[in-house]
Amino acid sequence: MDKAKQNRIIHAALQEFAKKGFEQASTNQIVKHAQIGKGMLFYYFTNKQELYQYLADYSLDLVMKEYLQQIDQTQSDFIERMKQAVQVKMRAFTENPHVFNFLGTILLAKEAHLSQKLEKRMQELQELGNKIIYEGIDLTFFREDVDVDKAFKLLRWSIEGYQNELITQLFGKKLSELDMEPYWEEFYDYLEVLKTSFYKKQGE
Numbered sequence: 001m002d003k004a005k006q007n008r009i010i011h012a013a014l015q016e017f018a019k020k021g022f023e024q025a026s027t028n029q030i031v032k033h034a035q036i037g038k039g040m041l042f043y044y045f046t047n048k049q050e051l052y053q054y055l056a057d058y059s060l061d062l063v064m065k066e067y068l069q070q071i072d073q074t075q076s077d078f079i080e081r082m083k084q085a086v087q088v089k090m091r092a093f094t095e096n097p098h099v100f101n102f103l104g105t106i107l108l109a110k111e112a113h114l115s116q117k118l119e120k121r122m123q124e125l126q127e128l129g130n131k132i133i134y135e136g137i138d139l140t141f142f143r144e145d146v147d148v149d150k151a152f153k154l155l156r157w158s159i160e161g162y163q164n165e166l167i168t169q170l171f172g173k174k175l176s177e178l179d180m181e182p183y184w185e186e187f188y189d190y191l192e193v194l195k196t197s198f199y200k201k202q203g204e
Contacts, residue, residue, distance in 0.1 A: 008034040009041065013055055014098035018105050022052055056106065056118050059099045060125055066092040068125075068132055076138035079155060079191055079199075085133060086163045086187070093167055141199050151198045162190060 012033035016025045027048055031038045045051040070088045075081045093100050106114070106122070114122070134152070142148050166183060 005034075005036065009036065009044075010055070010058065011098055013051055014059070014102045017052060017055065018098055018101040021105060022048070027051075053115060053118060055102060056114055056122075059103050060118075060121060062096060062099050063092070063103065064125065064128075066096065068129055071132050073132055073136055076136055077141055078134075078137045078152065079159075079195055081133065081137070082155065082159045083187070083191055086159060087184070089163065090166065090170075094170060143198065143200050146198055155194055155198065158190070158194060162187060 009030070012030045013025075015033070016030050020026070025048070027038065027041060030051075031041050034041075041051070045054065067089055070092075071081070071085050073081075075084060133156075139148055142151060166187075170178065170183075
């Protein structure tokens, strides 16, 4: 199958499953949007279940390559690491929105149509993501009167909240066509507020 046709099938299927879930997703709609015959879809995928499993594997591979592996774990400042993670995820999401929406549907709906192998892989990916975000953080940045575990959660919720708001604002647009500097400047201003709240003052 040529690459363009393959991409049309993948994108159409990701969008259909993300929008409707496994049970309600229609292979008729997938082939319609992919502009292929239904026979061709089932030539490559025996049934809807097999297509769904393939998409889950495809999505996890992409998240690993385009998001998790791009985060710099040598950065020991938690806020700086999260800042970088948001920038990487923003780029990955805007380039592959259907992949992230599809995985989000699986996580939220706890779909029962994944093989045990893929369920295990998703769990491992989540554990790896936590490791990449939290491992090697220098706790001496934090004030001594701060509960670091709670601070981690509050910082993560704040940063992810801004990230989700930004994703909503920019949905359907290409980062390459946008001037992102004002968005990042606003983001950095919020991060400075967080640093003031949770970190020691310089020189302490």
